[in-house]
Amino acid sequence: MASGEDSLNGEPIEQSPSGAEDFDVRPSRKRPAPRGTAFYPRKRANTACQVCRARKTKCDNKKPSCTYCLSVGAKCIQSPVDLSSFDPASLKILERLDDLERFLRESKTEQLGPKEDGESRRQEPESDARGCHDSTSGDNSHTQDYYPLRSILPARVEDMLQWPCFSLDHLPEPTLPTSSPDSVATPSGSHGGAGAVFSEPTDMDPQWINRLLDNFFMYVHCKNPILDETSTRKLVRRVLFEGIDWSPASCLTMLVCALGCVSGPFRASPDLSIDSPAYGSSQVFFQAAQKRIGTLLVQSDILGAQCLFFSGVYMMTVFRPMLAWRFFSQALAACQNFPFLTRVRTLSGTSAEAHDAVEMSSRDTREQAVYWSAWKSERELSAELYLPDFSLLNSGSTLYPPFFPTPPDPTAESPDAAPDAQRQRERAAWLFYLSEISLRRLNSRLCREILTLRKRHKSTTCFLEALSEAIPDYEAQATAWTNGLPPELSIHDTTEDDVCRAILRGHLVNLFELIYWPFVMATLDGTRVWLSHSATRELAYRGLETHVNRLLVNEPGFFHRHHGTLFMIKTCTRSAMVLIAAAGTGGVMPPGWDDAVLKATELLGYWANDLPDLARWKAILERHHVTSP
Template sequence: MVDDQEPGGRPGKRPAARGTAFYPRKRANTACQVCRARKTKCDNRKPSCSYCLSVGATCIQSTTDLSSFDPASLKILERLDDLERLVKDQKESQDTVLPPIRPLEEPETCANRPEHERPNAEDFILGSVLPERVEQVVTWACFSDHNQAPHASTVPGAYSPSSVVGTPPVTGSTSLDDMDPARLNHLLDNFFTFVHCKNPILDEPLTRRLVRRAFLDDGIDWSAGSCLSLIIAALGCVSAPFGPTPDIAPGKPAYVDGQAFFQASQRRIGTLLATSDIVGAQCLFLSGVYCMTVFQPIFAWRYFAQALAACQHFPFLTRAQQQTHADADFSAEEMDMGSRDTHEQAVYWSAWKSEQELRSDLSLPDFGVSHSGSTLYPPFFPTPPGPQLSLSPGAVPEPHEQRARKAWLFYLAEISLRRLNSRLCSEILTLRSTYPSTITFLEVLCDMIPEYEAQAQEWAASLPEIFSVHDTDAADDDVCRSVLRCHLVNLFELIYWATTMACLNIPGEGQHHLSERTREMGRRGLEAHVNRLRSNEPGLAHRHHGTLFMIKCCSRSVLTLLAAHERGMQMPPRWGDAVYKGLGMLQYWAPEVPEVVPWKSTVEESLNKWVNAAY
C-alpha cells in the first residue's frame, strides 16, 4: 500500500519575501469563510460562529495561522476576497424578479426615435427571449407569495467541499492494493458502457490494459496512469444502467467506494498540471465528470477549466493557430484533422462545452454573454477513429468496437445539435436587437419559427437508427438516446420561449394585443414543457453527470407550467400529471441537492393553491 500522506514541509515561519516594503503589513484574517465572504466581523466561536449558527450555514474556520504569511500572500488573500464578493454581487444583480408589465420605453425616450422604430402603445416588457435559469424563474411575480430568503446552503453551487475532498479521507470497502479482478472488470464495464459512451476521449483497449496493470500488476503509485486508473474506478462505482439508481446515494457502499477512489486520485493529480501530455487533460476532465455526478458543480467547473487549459498545447490547435496567422481567411473547418488527433480533439471539445455550460449556469465572472447557447462552439467536428466507424460488410465487430462506434455516433450527433442550438440562440438575440418593438419582434419571430422547426426536425431525421427519436417510446431509451431526445426538447423550448413569455406577461383579457400566431406558438411552448417532463420520466431518478442540468431544466418546466396556469393560459393535455412527475423528481433529489429545496417548496405551495381553488 502506498503511503498517501503528503511530505511535510520545513518547520518554522516562511521568511519575508522580496519587496516586503512595498506591501503594508495586514492583520491576520481569522474570520470563517462565510463571514469573510460577507465582509463582516466574525466572533470565531467554536465549533460555529454566531452568524453561521443563526442561519444554519456550515462554519468553516481556517486551521492555519495566517499571521505567518508574508505581506504579499496576505495581499493575494485580500484580492481573492474581493473577487469572491464580486461574484456574489454579480449573481445578486442577475437574479432579479421578472419586471412588471409596462411600456417598453419611457415616452420621452421614444420621442427621440424615428417614427417607424417607436414601439406601439400595446408594447410591453417581454422579459427574456432565451430560456432563463430556474433560479430566475422561481422569482417570478406569480411565485412572490412563496419566495423566501434562501438558506445559506441553497445558493447555486454552494455545496459542501467535504463531500468531494472529504477530511478525513473516506475509506471504501476496496483497498487500493487489494483489488479483486472481477470487481475491477465490473468497474471498467460500468465506466465504458455508461460514462465513456457520452464523451469518448479514451482508447478503450489501451485504457483497460493500463488500469488492470495499475491495480493488478504494478500497484497504484504516483504516476499519471495510476491517477487516471483511480478516476475511472471512481466513475465506475457511481455509474449504473439507465433508470433509477437508489443504490448510488451518499452512504451506500458504491458511493463510498467512489469517493475513496476519487480522493486517492486527487492526491496524485497535482503532478499532472506541469505535464504536457494528453493524460493530464483526460484526468482533469474526468474529475469534472465525477464532480458533476455527485452534484459538485463549482469543483466540476474548475476541473473543466483546467482541462481546457491543458489542451492548449495540443498539436492540432497549434497547427490551427499557425495557419490562422498565415492566412487571415483560414477557417478551422478547412483544416486537415487526422485520426491521430482523435482523442486530443475529443477531450478538447468535451472540456470546452462543459466549461461553457457550467460557467454560464453558475454566473461566473468574465463570461461575455448572458446565455451559454449564444456562444458559438468551435467550428470543427472531432475526427472519429476510422476503423471503428467504417467496418467492412459482414464483419463482426468486437464489443469495444461496437461501443466506440455507438459512442462516436452519439458524440457527433450531440455536437451538431449543440451547434444548431447555439446558432438559433444567436439569431433570436439578433432579431431582438434589430426590432426594439416587442410586437414587431414577435411577429418576425413567428415568421422564422417554421424554419427553426424544420431545422430541428431535419436534425432528428438524420439520426442513426440506434438513436432515432421518431416513433419510439421514451420508456425504451438508453441513456444516450434519452439525452438526445431531451436535448431536442430543449431546442423546441428555445424556439417557443419568447412567445410563451409574451403570453405569460399579459393577463388573459389583454392578450388580444397578441396575434393568433403568437398565442399559438406560446401554447406550443407549453406543450414542449410537458413533453420534456414526459421524455425525462425514465431518467428522473437516474444519476449521471448530466443529472443536475436535467433537474434544473425539468424544474423550469414545472414552474413555467404553473405560472401559465396562474395566468389563465390554455393548458396542454395532461399538464397536471407532468407537473406531479416533476415534483416527484424534486422530492427524490432534495435530500442530496440543497439547491432543490426552495424550488420544491414553491411547487408544493402552488399546487396546494391550485387544488384548494378547485374545491
C-alpha cells in the same frame, strides 16, 4: 408675498413689503438662500406608472390602475413612495436614476439572460427592413409596447425564483450540510456516511476492478469517448500489477474506478444513493485521484487533460457543479497547446474545406475529443453558474469551434484488434457524440439569430412578429436533424433503456423550448396587446406544450445518476415553474400540465439529499401548485 407660481427659472422673486419691486442694483449683503426643501414650493410630484414610463407618455395616476393600463389590461405598477416633500432638484435626480435603472434592466434582459449556448452578443443594426420602427413618429401601435420581456432566452431556475408569482415567504429553509454545497468528501466529510474516513483504496480485487471498468466504458465513456478502450484497460491492469503510485496513470485509474462505482444501466439507481456503499467507494477512489492530480497541472500532455475532464464528470455526477466547472476549465486550459489546435489556428479564416483537408492522426482524434468535451462542458456549466469574472460577454469568441472532432479510422486497426463488441461500442459512442455536437451547434445558431432579431426590433410586437415568421424555418431545421440521425440513435424508437437516445430527446426539447420561449414570456407578462395576433397565441401555447413534453420525455431517466442528471433536474424544474406561472394567468393550458408539475416535485424529492436547494424548490412547486387555479 408672491405665490409659489411667481418665480424665475424655478426660484421665487423676493419683493418689498409695499409690493413695489426693488431696483437697487448694489450687491446684496444677505446670506444666500438655502437649497433645502423649505426653499422650493411643496407641490406634489406624480410619477408615472412603470408602463407609462416605459412608453414615455403621460400617466393620470388613477388608483388602482391608470387609464391606459386599464384599457389594455396591463398590470399597473405605481411607486409607493410619497414624493410630495422632495424638491425639484431631488425629483430630477430620481427621474434620472429611474432612467438608468430601466436602461440596466433592459440591457440585462436582452444581453445577460441565461447564456445557455454561450452566444456572442454582437451589436446589430437597429433598423427594421420591413418598416417596423421604434421612433415616436409613425404608427403608434408599435411604440406603445416597449415594455421588455422577462427574458429572451430560457432563464435559470435561480432567476425565476425572483418572479413575482413565486413568493418565498413562509417556506422552510433547507437543512444545510456541515460543508459547503460544492464540497467533496474528505476525511472529515459527511457525504460518505457519518464520521467516514477515506484513505487509499485497499480492496483492488481484479474481478471487481474489471466490473468497474465495464461500467465505465458502457455507461460513462459512451457519452464522451475521449479514451481508447484497449489501451486504457491495459493501463489499468498495469497499475494493478505494479501497484498504485503517484503517476498520472494511477490518477486516471482511480478516476475510472470512481466513475465505475456510480454508474449503471439506464434505470432507477437506488443502489447509487448518497448513503450507498457504492457511493462511498467512489469517494475513496476520487480522493485518491485528487492526491495525484496536482502534478498534472504543470504538464501539457493529453493524459493530464483527460484526468482533469473526468474529475469534472465525477463532480457533476455527485451534483457539485462549481467544482465541476473548475475541473472543466482546467481541462480546457490543458488542451490549448495540443498540436492539432496549432494547425487549426494557422487555418483561421480559411474555408471549411481547408479544415477538413488537414491530416488527423489517431492522437489528434483523442486530442480533439477531450478538447471538444471540455469545451462544451465548460460552456454548458458557465451558463448555469454565477461567475462574475468569467462572463461570456467578455470571454472572446463564444461560437462553437469551426470543426467537428474526427472519429477514429475503423480501417486503421492495431495488431491486437479490439473485440467486435468493443468496436461496436466505440462506433455507437462516436455516433452519439457527433449527433449531440451537431444538435448543440444548431441550438447555438438559432440562439444567436433570436438575439439578433431582438436587437433589430426594439418593439416587442415587431420582435414577436418577426420571430413568428422565422419559426417554421427553425422547426424545419430541427426536423432535418432528427431525420438525419443514424438508425442506432433514432429518437423515434420507443426503446427506453438507452441513455444516449434519452439525452438526445432531452436536447431536442431544449431546442424547441428556446424558439418558443419569448412567446411564453409574453403570455406571462400579461400585456394583451402582444397577444393580439393568433400566430403569437398559437406559438405561446406550443411553448407550454413543450414544457409538458419535457417532463414526459425525461421521465424514464428521472432516477438515473449520470453526468447530465443535474441539468435535467434544473430544466424540468424550470418547465414546472413556467406551467405554474402560466396557469396563474388564467389562460388556456395544455392537457396534462397538472400531472407534469407533480412529476417534477417527485423528481426533486428523490434527489433532495444530494443538493440542499432541491428541497426548497420542491416546497415552492408544491405550495404554488396548490394555489394555482
